[in-house]
Amino acid sequence: SITDTTLDFWKTAVGKRNRDRGNENDNGGSEISQCNKIILRSSIRSTISISTIPSYFLIFLLVMSLSLQSGGTSSRGLSTETNNALTAAPNQATTRPITTGTSVLGIKYRNGVMLAADTLVSYGSMAKYKNAKRLLNVNSRTLVGASGEYSDLQSISQLLKANALSDRCTSDSLYEEETNEECAKEVWSYLRAVMYNRRSKMNPLWNDVVVAGFKQNTDGTTSDTPFLGVVDKIGTAYEDDILATGFGGYIALPLMREKYRPDMEEGEARALLEDCLRILFYRDCRALNRVQIAKVTKEGGVLVSDPYELDTYWDFKGFVSSKGEMGTDGGW
């Protein structure tokens, strides 16, 4: 009951489909003959169903159901994979950082908050970019600094700047005296959402981002309370009076904790941070003595210094004379 014209029609259609899939010599014959066999087999089992359903429809169903399964019957055994190295989708998830920045230090002091970071971006063990800025201002009252993957920091910076611009454009009022910009706490919360979202997709932004500034009063004006917080690559958001990322957490944080007082003057805070950066340069092999300091104050807004070099002292006895000469057991 299956006419030849019907079979021919389906044979050419199936043959074209299989040729499109990569089987150069297929003309549909093998697949259609398999269909035929299935129909005959099933016709033996269930003659009632065959006689009631038009045969065209049955062939149609069979061929369509076979083709819907990936590859189709005739190509199943051969399994022609058209995904070769050139066209395969690449792995888009970040699995390791490539160009990295080291510690960022942050401390609150009497009039505001201060951040410090060196200007080295390392390429593995190579000190590749020695004048890279890792502290940047997002708007006139928020400061952001990050360690980790530098390209992710650039992406975050672009995102925050675009946010600041769209905030300005779509603000409630045309007049600057009636509008306000995102405060540090808002930026920190937003970054937490962004970082956690990326981690949940198993494609993190590989950074520890430090946000510094002030909180905001209910009417939008900058409050007197300084704010310092960090968001890490898995979306943990933490705020404190003193912060350090990376190696700074091990070496600088204990020193900062010892010396910290809430009413430190700016000069004191800066001296403390410079000292910590110097010690990090001695001990962290991915650090540099070329550094940047940035501060946020309520009246002055954000100020980021140009990079400058720290003096380093190499006449400690332990550097000059070897341990063996000093009467110890000769260890390094």
Place this chain on the structure above:
Amino acid sequence: MASSGSGYDLSSSTFSPDGRIFQIEYAAKAVENAGTALGLRCRDGVVLAVEKPLQNKMLVAATTGRRIHTVDEYAGVAMTGFVSDGRQIVNRAREEAGSYEETYGTKIPPTTLAARLSTYVHYFTLHGALRPFGASTLVAAYDPATKKHSLHMVEPSGVSYEYFGAAAGRGRQSARTEMEKLPTNPKTAGGAEGGEENLITVAEGVKQLAKIIHTLHDEAKDKPFELEMSWLSEGTGWRHAGVPRATIAEAVAWAKKEIEEAEEESEDDEMEE
């Protein structure tokens, strides 16, 4: 004034026998019926001013019905006509500015922004299924690469030109006459010699535009209005922002005084005759 469309005015994809597209002309008429919008290019910046008629007494005038919008850090757009149509153009301007910066890493040049907006506005005059925008937009922008500021106006037909001074809306004819008297063209400012230093400054421009708008406003016929003004200038770091309300108030007070004095003078002249 215009001949009746008589069948050629039903769609913006139809020319009339004498080579006009009536729908575009009707769109321009819609703009002519709306509040005046002015733009002035000064030596050290650009000033935008819009007369915002207050539709009824219950309107919170200070924040709603804005006609000047910031579209980029160094660019602002003022509109008149159908404000909802104008809003669409403003949104498109923001998208264009944002995508240009994402792609090229620099701020969109003013001529490029004006060209993109005029292409967009023009598109709506090409299809019978769409109607043209019933809004004119004045684009004030600064290019940090060339350090030049400029003023452009995009009309409902999709044409855009760069201007020293531009006006759209109800009082545009008289406004243009008044603006021509101001020294805005470096070739002719301060006499035949011209010269950059004779050009009007932004501070002076604010006052002059306030005066023009108040002169054109007819107390009897037109509704009460609020004056919205914005500028971008060296003083604001070239960022587009609203002129501080205090400055606007000063300019309006000065303008009203000048208008009164001019009226008294003309009354005195009449009395003498």
